[in-house]
Amino acid sequence: MRLLLFDPTSGASGDMIMASLLDLGADPDAVRAAVESVGCGLEISREERHHISSTRVRIHAGGKRYRTLSEARSILAAAALAPQALDRAVKIMEILASAEGRVHGVSGEEARFHEIGAMDALADIAGSSAALSSLAADKVMVLPISVGSGTVVAAHGRLPVPAPATLEVLSASGLLWRGGPVEGELLTPTGAAILAGFADETAAEYPLIRAGATGYGAGTKDLAIPNLLRTVVGEMAAPKGSGGGHPQPHPHHDRVVQLETNVDDVTGEVLGSLLEILMEEGALDVAIVPALMKKGRPASLVKVLARKEEAERLARIVMKETGSLGVRVFPSLHRFVAEREEREVGFEIEGRPFTVRVKVSLLGGEVLQIKAEHDDCRRIASESGLPLREVARRAEEAAWREVASWREEAAWSEVG
Numbered sequence: 001m002r003l004l005l006f007d008p009t010s011g012a013s014g015d016m017i018m019a020s021l022l023d024l025g026a027d028p029d030a031v032r033a034a035v036e037s038v039g040c041g042l043e044i045s046r047e048e049r050h051h052i053s054s055t056r057v058r059i060h061a062g063g064k065r066y067r068t069l070s071e072a073r074s075i076l077a078a079a080a081l082a083p084q085a086l087d088r089a090v091k092i093m094e095i096l097a098s099a100e101g102r103v104h105g106v107s108g109e110e111a112r113f114h115e116i117g118a119m120d121a122l123a124d125i126a127g128s129s130a131a132l133s134s135l136a137a138d139k140v141m142v143l144p145i146s147v148g149s150g151t152v153v154a155a156h157g158r159l160p161v162p163a164p165a166t167l168e169v170l171s172a173s174g175l176l177w178r179g180g181p182v183e184g185e186l187l188t189p190t191g192a193a194i195l196a197g198f199a200d201e202t203a204a205e206y207p208l209i210r211a212g213a214t215g216y217g218a219g220t221k222d223l224a225i226p227n228l229l230r231t232v233v234g235e236m237a238a239p240k241g242s243g244g245g246h247p248q249p250h251p252h253h254d255r256v257v258q259l260e261t262n263v264d265d266v267t268g269e270v271l272g273s274l275l276e277i278l279m280e281e282g283a284l285d286v287a288i289v290p291a292l293m294k295k296g297r298p299a300s301l302v303k304v305l306a307r308k309e310e311a312e313r314l315a316r317i318v319m320k321e322t323g324s325l326g327v328r329v330f331p332s333l334h335r336f337v338a339e340r341e342e343r344e345v346g347f348e349i350e351g352r353p354f355t356v357r358v359k360v361s362l363l364g365g366e367v368l369q370i371k372a373e374h375d376d377c378r379r380i381a382s383e384s385g386l387p388l389r390e391v392a393r394r395a396e397e398a399a400w401r402e403v404a405s406w407r408e409e410a411a412w413s414e415v416g
Contacts, residue, residue, distance in 0.1 A: 004137035011186025014124025020217030026131035034130035054216035092197035099168035148186035264299035
């Protein structure tokens with residue numbers, strides 16, 4: 001797996017992200033076309049920071065601005081961006097708009113941009129999205145971000161670091177961050193949103209990786225530390241076995257919100273339908289728990305795990321389907337999440353071959369659990385005449401027997 005890793009120990013801004021990807025080998029023609037198509041000029045140069053050679057970019061915007069998410073979308077829609085890069089750029093703008101809206105107590109569509117409404121920020125987003133697409137990474141990982149400390153002067157006066165919009169992006173995205181190591185603003189709202197829009201995964205430290213190229217993107221400030229954003233591209237190495245003496249990677253981290261409501265006049269059929277609708281609409285998990293309310297009334301507690309950006313939409317579905325007058329929101333729950341894979345395994349019942357999908361949960365390369373797909377097992381049970389639980393047992397036993405061959409296959413892939 002080709003991994004692109006951001007190492008923002010000196011923070012990040014839009015221009016630093018674009019510069020680091022160019023330094024890493026992104027297509028400069030594609031980046032320049034993207035920047036110029038939103039009405040800006042691009043200057044690319046080489047600079048040395050603390051004896052480290054890096055790429056520096058300067059955006060020439062000519063004082064043009066946009067004010068709303070709708071305006072930004074219109075500009076991006078006409079930009080020289082491939083479909084995947086365009087989708088990513090729009091997503092980043094929506095992350096910024098949602099953050100700005102939460103700061104001012106309005107929706108993202110109603111938010112009005114201030115510092116981040118300068119056209120150079122939009123150029124940073126378009127150019128960085130084009131750069132990422134040209135590198136063709138399978139996964140993007142972001143290490144903990146240093147945000148600086150102290151205060152920063154903004155349109156609304158002097159504000160604490162991280163700035164409110166930056167903090168909202170960090171809170172909603174689950175990116176890992178820390179204060180320092182120097183005073184001042186190291187992470188801008190645009191930089192935070194780009195990293196949030198790019199990140200497939202966060203990690204507390206470098207994973208097991210065979211590094212290839214390294215890129216350095218220079219910022220504008222003269223700091224006591226190198227004002228550089230480092231990026232690394234390489235191949236994810238298969239984790240070693242438990243006897244190899246190598247430290248195991250950390251589990252994946254993410255942040256979610258939890259929605260809850262109590263309902264006491266909804267039938268089981270409606271609740272079952274609600275569960276299916278919520279999962280189809282993007283909920284991460286749904287649980288419906290029996291409860292006892294005041295005056296001894298039987299009720300149900302509906303609990304939904306969701307990404308923050310999906311919370312409002314899913315809450316509306318809960319209220320519409322159940323008639324609930326309110327949904328509680330528990331924000332920014334931190335989860336440790338195991339890796340998951342889906343495989344197919346073959347096994348026989350009385351000499352007759354069958355194939356079943358299984359879900360494999362892994363942590364640091366160790367298989368935690370194998371679960372046979374219910375629908376496949378039910379079909380096989382109907383065809384074979386065996387009880388459903390017996391089909392599931394045989395399928396999972398066959399999958400466990402194949403674990404050794406999967407690991408051997410991964411090891412050969414690492415060598416190759």
